[in-house]
Amino acid sequence: MKKILAVFAVTIIVGLLAYEALIYYDNNFRHGRMRATPAVRPHEEPVLIMEAGLVPVDGGDALYRATDGPNLEAPINMRDPAVIARGRAVYFTFCAQCHGIVLDGNGKVGQSFHPLPTDLGSLGVQSKLAGELFKSISYGIPGGRQPALDTTITINDRWHVVAFVKSLGVR
Numbered sequence: 001m002k003k004i005l006a007v008f009a010v011t012i013i014v015g016l017l018a019y020e021a022l023i024y025y026d027n028n029f030r031h032g033r034m035r036a037t038p039a040v041r042p043h044e045e046p047v048l049i050m051e052a053g054l055v056p057v058d059g060g061d062a063l064y065r066a067t068d069g070p071n072l073e074a075p076i077n078m079r080d081p082a083v084i085a086r087g088r089a090v091y092f093t094f095c096a097q098c099h100g101i102v103l104d105g106n107g108k109v110g111q112s113f114h115p116l117p118t119d120l121g122s123l124g125v126q127s128k129l130a131g132e133l134f135k136s137i138s139y140g141i142p143g144g145r146q147p148a149l150d151t152t153i154t155i156n157d158r159w160h161v162v163a164f165v166k167s168l169g170v171r
Helices: 002-028 058-066 081-094 130-139 153-168
Strands: none
Touching: 058 130, 058 153, 081 153, 130 153
16 A cells, blocks of 8 residues: 555656646747747737728618518619620629520430420519529528529629519510
8 A cells, every 4th residue: 555655656746747847948948838839929919900891781782681572672684785795794604504594494414304494585583673683592492492692693693584584575
């Protein structure tokens, strides 16, 4: 029993000596002060104060998401040929794979869906208000295959696609 207590006492004494040696090294040698190294020091500086107005707190996509489709108004001229041309380019980049190159719902990817993607020249689509189409493109159609594209296509480009689709008229 005395041997076990002696070993235990020696272990504690060696541990305390090692601890004291580390504290002495940390306090008295330049290389031992971890908190003074360049890797740690920058994190101790005060946080910079951000100027007012740098981070938007209103408007944007949250405003469109909260507003009902019939109440949304396009921030662009929906009849402008340049707007429609931009909408056509965005459509063929993001939408034609499902809705097809003739906008009839028979795109390469869309053919594997059941039901097929909507014919964008149909009366059902063309009778919708621009804001309703914008919301369908942006946030998807519940229970349908239309994915939400709000994180893929910018707000302005979504409005351009709406202008392009509305420019087609009913087939």
